[in-house]
Amino acid sequence: MAADGGTVHLRPICPEDADGINGLMERSSDQTRYYRFFGPMKRLSEKDLHRFTHVDHVDRVAFVVLLGDQIVAVGRFDRYPDTDDAEIAFLVEDAHQGRGLGSVLLEHLAAAARERGIKNFVAEVLAQNSKMVRVFQDAGYKSQRSFEDGVVHLTFPIEQTEDALAVAYEREQRSESRSIARLLHPSSVAVVGASNDDGKIGNALLRHLLDYGFAGPIYPVNPGARHVRGVPAYADIESIPDDVDLAVLAVPADEVAGVVEACRRKQVRGLVVVSGGFGETGPEGRDAERRLVAAARASGMRVVGPNCLGMVNTDPAVCLNASLAPMVPGRGRVGFFAQSGALGVALLERARSRNLGLSTFVSAGNRADVSGNDLLQYWATDPATEVVLLHLESFGNPRKFARLARSVGRTKPVVAVKSGRHVNVTPGLAGTSVAVPEQSVAALFASAGVIRVETVAQMFDVGTLLAHQPLPEGPRVAVVGNSTAIGVLVADAVLEEGMELASDAPVDIGVTGSPEEFRAALQAAVDDEEVDAVVAVFLPPLMAGSQEYGPALRDVAQASAKPIVASFLSTEGIPPELAVLDAEGVPARGSVPSFSTPERAVIALAKVAEYARWRRRPVGELAELPDVDEDAARTLVRRVLADAPAGRDLTDGELMALLAAYGVPLLGTRTVTDAEEAVAAADAVGYPVVLKSTAPWLRHRSDLGGVRLDLVDADAVRTAFAAIPSGDPVIVQEMAAPGVATVVEIVDDPSFGALVSFGLGGVATDLLGDRAFRTLPLTDLDAAELVREPRAFPLLDGYRGSEPVDLGALEDLLLRVARLADDLPEVLRLRLEPVIVGPPNPWHGGRSLVVAGGTAHVGPPTARVDPGPRRMRSPV
Numbered sequence: 001m002a003a004d005g006g007t008v009h010l011r012p013i014c015p016e017d018a019d020g021i022n023g024l025m026e027r028s029s030d031q032t033r034y035y036r037f038f039g040p041m042k043r044l045s046e047k048d049l050h051r052f053t054h055v056d057h058v059d060r061v062a063f064v065v066l067l068g069d070q071i072v073a074v075g076r077f078d079r080y081p082d083t084d085d086a087e088i089a090f091l092v093e094d095a096h097q098g099r100g101l102g103s104v105l106l107e108h109l110a111a112a113a114r115e116r117g118i119k120n121f122v123a124e125v126l127a128q129n130s131k132m133v134r135v136f137q138d139a140g141y142k143s144q145r146s147f148e149d150g151v152v153h154l155t156f157p158i159e160q161t162e163d164a165l166a167v168a169y170e171r172e173q174r175s176e177s178r179s180i181a182r183l184l185h186p187s188s189v190a191v192v193g194a195s196n197d198d199g200k201i202g203n204a205l206l207r208h209l210l211d212y213g214f215a216g217p218i219y220p221v222n223p224g225a226r227h228v229r230g231v232p233a234y235a236d237i238e239s240i241p242d243d244v245d246l247a248v249l250a251v252p253a254d255e256v257a258g259v260v261e262a263c264r265r266k267q268v269r270g271l272v273v274v275s276g277g278f279g280e281t282g283p284e285g286r287d288a289e290r291r292l293v294a295a296a297r298a299s300g301m302r303v304v305g306p307n308c309l310g311m312v313n314t315d316p317a318v319c320l321n322a323s324l325a326p327m328v329p330g331r332g333r334v335g336f337f338a339q340s341g342a343l344g345v346a347l348l349e350r351a352r353s354r355n356l357g358l359s360t361f362v363s364a365g366n367r368a369d370v371s372g373n374d375l376l377q378y379w380a381t382d383p384a385t386e387v388v389l390l391h392l393e394s395f396g397n398p399r400k401f402a403r404l405a406r407s408v409g410r411t412k413p414v415v416a417v418k419s420g421r422h423v424n425v426t427p428g429l430a431g432t433s434v435a436v437p438e439q440s441v442a443a444l445f446a447s448a449g450v451i452r453v454e455t456v457a458q459m460f461d462v463g464t465l466l467a468h469q470p471l472p473e474g475p476r477v478a479v480v481g482n483s484t485a486i487g488v489l490v491a492d493a494v495l496e497e498g499m500e501l502a503s504d505a506p507v508d509i510g511v512t513g514s515p516e517e518f519r520a521a522l523q524a525a526v527d528d529e530e531v532d533a534v535v536a537v538f539l540p541p542l543m544a545g546s547q548e549y550g551p552a553l554r555d556v557a558q559a560s561a562k563p564i565v566a567s568f569l570s571t572e573g574i575p576p577e578l579a580v581l582d583a584e585g586v587p588a589r590g591s592v593p594s595f596s597t598p599e600r601a602v603i604a605l606a607k608v609a610e611y612a613r614w615r616r617r618p619v620g621e622l623a624e625l626p627d628v629d630e631d632a633a634r635t636l637v638r639r640v641l642a643d644a645p646a647g648r649d650l651t652d653g654e655l656m657a658l659l660a661a662y663g664v665p666l667l668g669t670r671t672v673t674d675a676e677e678a679v680a681a682a683d684a685v686g687y688p689v690v691l692k693s694t695a696p697w698l699r700h701r702s703d704l705g706g707v708r709l710d711l712v713d714a715d716a717v718r719t720a721f722a723a724i725p726s727g728d729p730v731i732v733q734e735m736a737a738p739g740v741a742t743v744v745e746i747v748d749d750p751s752f753g754a755l756v757s758f759g760l761g762g763v764a765t766d767l768l769g770d771r772a773f774r775t776l777p778l779t780d781l782d783a784a785e786l787v788r789e790p791r792a793f794p795l796l797d798g799y800r801g802s803e804p805v806d807l808g809a810l811e812d813l814l815l816r817v818a819r820l821a822d823d824l825p826e827v828l829r830l831r832l833e834p835v836i837v838g839p840p841n842p843w844h845g846g847r848s849l850v851v852a853g854g855t856a857h858v859g860p861p862t863a864r865v866d867p868g869p870r871r872m873r874s875p876v
Contacts, residue, residue: 003100003171005178006269006300010108013062013074015053020064020071022049029094035129036091038151052076059086061112065101068264068298072096075105077113077121084119085155090132100171102135107168110158123154140167169403173377179302180370180378183270184313184360186245187216189322190237190268192259193250193275194220194228201274202250203229204324205310209248212321212328219244237262245269248310248322253277253285256292256306264299271296272322273305274341279366280307293369302374308365309344314358315384316584323363325349331586332357334467335385337375339393341365347391347456354573356464357586359384373397376404379412387466389459390416402444402775409449413466413611416450417459439747443755443773447782449614451607461595461604464573468591469563471612474532475499477605478525479506481537482513486567490535490598497606502531511539519552526560533605536566537598550577558590565605567598620779623815625663630823633661637826640858647828647859652694652731655856662816664832665847668734675721679714681732688712688735691720692853695728699853710735736850739838740796740805744813746821746830747773748862754821756814760792761834778818783811796837806840806848813849825861830854 001007025033025043033041044052055062055076062076072093077086088109090102110121121141125132127150136143136154140163143156189209193202202222206229209218220228223235234240237247237259247268249259253275263271278289289306296303304311310323314331321328325345329352336351336358338344344363351358359382362375372390379385388408395401405414418441445452453459477499479490487506494501507525509517518538525534536553550568557564558580568578571594580590595601636657640650650658652671659666670681671694682689691708693699698706708720717732724730741761748754756778759771772789774782787793787810798804813835821827832854840848 001172001175001179002096002104002300003098003175003178005175005180005182005302006099007179007297007302008072008101008104008300009066009298010063010104011066012057013053013055013064013076017064017071018049018053020066021052021074024071024074024091024093027093027095028091032091032094032097035126035132036089038124038126058116061109061116063105063108063112065092065096065105066298067096067300073101073105075102075109077109077118079116079118080122084117085122086113086118086120088121088123090135097131100175102132103139103171106135106139110160113158114160118158120155120157125152125154126150127152138167140164173380176374176377177381180374183246183272183302183304183370184311184320184362184378185315185318186270186320188219188242188244189214189216189246189248189320190219190221190234190240190244191228191248191250192221192237194222194225194233196225196228200250201324204326205248205250205274205322206231208321208323208326211326213319214321215317215319216245217242237266237268240266243267246272246322248272248274249306250274253288253306257288257295260292260295260299260301263301264295267299268301271301271303271305272308272310273303273365274308274310274324275305276307278306279368289366289368296369303369304362305341305365306368307341309338309341309363311363312348312358312361314360323348323361327352328358328361330355330357331584332359332467333384333386334358334389334463335375335379335382335387336361336389336391337372338363338391339365339367339372340391343391350456350460354460354464355575355579355587356460356467356573371397373400373404376401376408376414380404380408386412387463388412388414389463390414391456391459392416392418398440398444402448405445405448405450409611410615413608414448414450415453415459415462415466416445417453417456418445439757439771439773440755443775446773447775449611451611453607457600458603458607460573461593461600462607464593465563465565465604465608468574468587468589468593469557469565470561470589471615472533472563472605472609473612475609475613476502476530476532477602478502478528478531478534479537480509480518480521480525480534481506481539482509482511482518483537483539484508486537486539486598490537490567490602493599493602494535494606497602499602499606499609502528515548515552518549519556522553522556522564526556526562526564531562533562533609534560534564535598535601535605536564536568536592537601538566538568547577550575553592554578554580554590557592560590563605563608564592565601566592566594567596567601568592568594572596618781620781622777623780623783623812623819625816625819627663628816628819629661633658633820633824636661637824637858641826641860645860647826647857650856650858655854658820658827658856659832659851659854662820664813664816665850667736667850667852670732671729672732673729675718678717678721678730678732682711682714682717685732685734689717690731690733690735690852691717691724692731692733693724693726693728694731695726698724698726698728699855731853733852736836736852737838739836739849741834741836742796742810743771744817744832744835745771746817746827748828754825756786756818756821758786758810758814759790760795765790765792776818776822778815780811780815783814783818786814787811803839805837808840809847809849810835810837813851824858826858827856828859828862829857831856 059079064071065073075090077088079086092101141156143154146153191206194206195202219240220233222233225233247263279286312328313320325348477494479487481487507521574587574591578592579587582588668685672678688710693706711717743761745757754776755773757771770790772786774786796805832851834852837849
């Protein structure tokens with residue numbers, strides 16, 4: 001994606017590109033050619049052209065950038081013989097300079113060079129070619145510069161450093177944000193398929209654009225009508241005399257491809273395809289959808305849909321309702337993304353009924369191109385959006401979602417409801433969506449600070465609270481109302497949601513309390529330094545003047561730096577008496593959200609309080625582990641994959657070597673095949689010892705005789721060896737001192753990446769699924785939280801008078817395992833069980849933690865491989 005938000009296609013050069021390169025040269029100015037070739041070269045010679053277009057894709061690599069069928073830029077590197085250095089150069093057509101194409105080429109060329117063992121790029125740039133010098137300087141690499149005879153000589157390492165990655169992410173955010181801004185801020189709109197038939201979708205789309213007051217010209221396209229709804233119509237989009245920024249398509253699926261081609265010729269900047277009949281219909285529809293998106297992108301257009309509701313921008317300068325929703329919420333500070341087109345109208349109506357104002361709304365439908373990730377990029381820097389709501393059915397790129405949500409969530413809350421928690425079905429999106437297991441979704445949201453809600457109603461509850469009230473500074477809640485019975489229910493709900501009561505009992509002004517008493521009680525709660533948030537519950541008194549209680553609540557909230565939520569007069573959203581209106585008549589900050597039940601108010605407040613805690617929480621640091629031998633571990637994994645390219649389980653010896661390379665404390669272990677070898681191994685590791693069967697069905701199964709403990713001499717070893725079932729090899733291992741058995745695991749989701757799992761050992765915790773998960777990378781704070789998250793954690797922390805275990809040792813182990821998973825994406829599964837942890841006082845050779853067993857599987861890496869340079873999600 002280019003820096004201005006348009007799309008281009010990048011691919012390796014091929015011999016057939018000779019004419020395209022000649023065309024690029026002819027369209028380039030004398031100055032551009034001079035900057036590239038250091039001379040007035042008008043045309044490449046046949047020899048040079050052959051060399052340009054014939055590369056070996058190893059030491060000589062070149063990429064071309066195309067818009068449609070036209071090459072608009074080319075970049076290449078040539079390795080200096082017998083070195084790790086390569087010279088790099090670009091040529092970008094004048095009309096496309098300033099679009100960031102040089103930076104895109106540099107990213108991709110650097111990635112290709114790293115794969116081929118090249119470590120440094122060298123560039124020779126004329127001093128007056130300041131634009132190209134800036135491309136290299138702004139890439140995030142640390143370059144060395146020298147100047148001689150008017151030429152700047154640059155040398156820079158192309159290792160993917162944190163600085164270079166940050167620069168790439170920043171450029172990605174700018175370009176993707178601008179691509180969405182082009183869609184949401186059009187200066188003109190064409191409705192292709194506009195109709196005078198009130199029952200047609202094209203009629204509804206045009207009517208909604210007109211009724212909402214779109215700020216620019218609207219062009220109906222209908223070959224059989226001169227006017228549609230009183231607006232002059234055109235036979236096709238190319239007949240429109242002026243430029244068209246956005247085309248909204250409501251034509252049959254089999255006509256869409258022709259319309260897209262016409263839009264390409266018209267140089268339309270974006271498409272909203274409301275038409276159905278694509279991916280939701282099956283394989284043929286998905287193929288048509290793929291072709292639709294590929295054709296649009298090749299011409300620089302982004303696509304919302306197909307099979308979508310459309311999109312809305314409430315900005316008064318735009319007033320865009322390019323959707324099937326007849327009524328949309330008012331102007332507000334909430335950005336809303338919904339995958340479902342069918343649910344979209346109902347969702348917008350729900351938001352409107354609650355007086356929840358929106359900044360923008362996008363329904364992605366089949367999400368063939370524009371996705372929730374794109375909207376996150378846009379909302380991250382959109383000054384009109386302060387809160388993000390997401391209704392998700394699936395993930396297109398879960399790994400990227402985690403990165404973006406974590407970044408956005410540090411400044412703007414992200415609230416998500418994810419359907420399919422128990423039923424993994426996404427109708428109409430087969431092939432476009434990624435099914436992520438529930439445990440992965442939970443870990444993703446927890447790590448990224450996403451406020452996860454269970455229902456659409458909760459999403460609006462939390463969104464309304466975030467849009468109008470400040471974040472709480474802590475979990476202490478005061479309850480103020482005019483009913484003791486309701487106050488006690490609220491207090492129970494506060495405690496059930498994991499928050500704290502700021503006082504022993506709710507404040508009750510009584511059913512006869514006056515508005516002044518209500519105001520005074522609320523103000524006292526707000527002024528109390530031991531209070532972080534207030535829940536106001538109010539039952540209307542059976543007397544005149546009850547309308548005065550709302551303004552009392554609103555006035556206190558307007559001046560409060562602490563959040564106040566209410567269950568007021570059985571209303572939902574922002575009722576008029578609780579609203580603080582801005583200059584445009586929109587409920588502003590200080591408005592008090594009201595909930596139909598007190599429990600809903602408390603649930604919303606609890607979720608917001610947890611988000612506030614996450615946002616206050618330091619990011620944490622990636623631990624320095626100087627005793628890690630990554631090279632040894634990588635060599636081991638590569639050797640295994642060389643022997644078994646499809647992957648296999650590691651042997652016990654290989655696993656021990658892998659873990660030792662990462663400083664994981666292991667018990668002395670030998671693998672034997674007969675009783676006498678077992679005795680010799682026991683003598684070597686030292687008594688007492690343990691014997692374990694290597695048979696998969698007997699591993700860790702002492703109840704089936706697969707594990708024999710506390711063997712103190714040779715006779716005990718011989719007896720135990722004879723008693724172990726099956727004829728598989730047996731492990732002889734030194735006996736661990738008493739401690740608590742835990743389990744550490746790496747779980748790889750092919751679509752999402754690796755999760756680190758932690759829990760206590762035992763059948764009971766397995767049965768209850770008492771495991772905690774976190775995504776990679778793991779910081780020191782993540783590791784501390786992971787250890788303390790399982791419900792059985794008290795068993796590690798001195799339960800019933802037992803001595804607390806060494807939690808620091810567990811955290812260190814988690815960091816080492818996470819580092820292993822991050823360094824070696826080929827390790828697809830790793831399970832350490834049991835991990836025995838005891839008190840901090842050194843035992844067993846000075847170790848308070850030892851790993852007594854484990855298994856691992858290696859194979860071709862999946863989603864944990866770095867996604868590399870910028871590229872858009874493959875269409876369907």
